[in-house]
Amino acid sequence: MKSLLLSSLMLLTGLASAEPFASADANAGKALVAKSCVSCHAESFGGDGSSIYTREFRKVKTSKGLVAQVRNCNTMIGLKWFEDEELNAAKYLNQTYYKFTE
Numbered sequence: 001m002k003s004l005l006l007s008s009l010m011l012l013t014g015l016a017s018a019e020p021f022a023s024a025d026a027n028a029g030k031a032l033v034a035k036s037c038v039s040c041h042a043e044s045f046g047g048d049g050s051s052i053y054t055r056e057f058r059k060v061k062t063s064k065g066l067v068a069q070v071r072n073c074n075t076m077i078g079l080k081w082f083e084d085e086e087l088n089a090a091k092y093l094n095q096t097y098y099k100f101t102e
Contacts, residue, residue, distance in 0.1 A: 019094075019101065020063035020094065020100055020101070020102055021063070021087055021090055021091035021094060023087075024084070024087040024088045024090065024091035025088045025091070026088070026091045026092045026095050027092075028085070028088040028092075029085075029087075029088035029089040029090065029091050029092030029093070030092045030096075032081065032085055032088060032089045032092075033089050033092055033093065036077075036079050037049070037073065037089070040077070050097070053093065053096075053097035053098070054097060060098065062100060063090075063094065063098075063100040063102060066090050066093060066094060066098060066100065067086065067087065067090050070086045070089050070090045070093070071086050074086055
């Protein structure tokens with residue numbers, strides 16, 4: 001019984017520190033961001049638009065906030081991405097700019 005409890009705790013600890021978008025596809029997300037996000041961000045923030053992710057007072061502060069922001073952009077500009085596409089974009093953005101671990 002003790003070993004079962006210890007194994008369960010180890011599993012939960014591993015899940016808690018896991019990459020937040022583990023099942024998403026960052027390469028697919030990169031393509032989606034390049035196609036649908038870069039031009040708008042470049043228009044609003046100049047350059048290649050990536051400063052929206054690295055600015056001092058950025059809105060996104062957590063992995064959940066990142067998904068919410070991707071979902072908000074998806075809705076506001078009518079991309080009609082499915083949830084898995086939103087998660088793909090979030091994974092790419094997280095790996096490239098944010099580096100959230102949970």
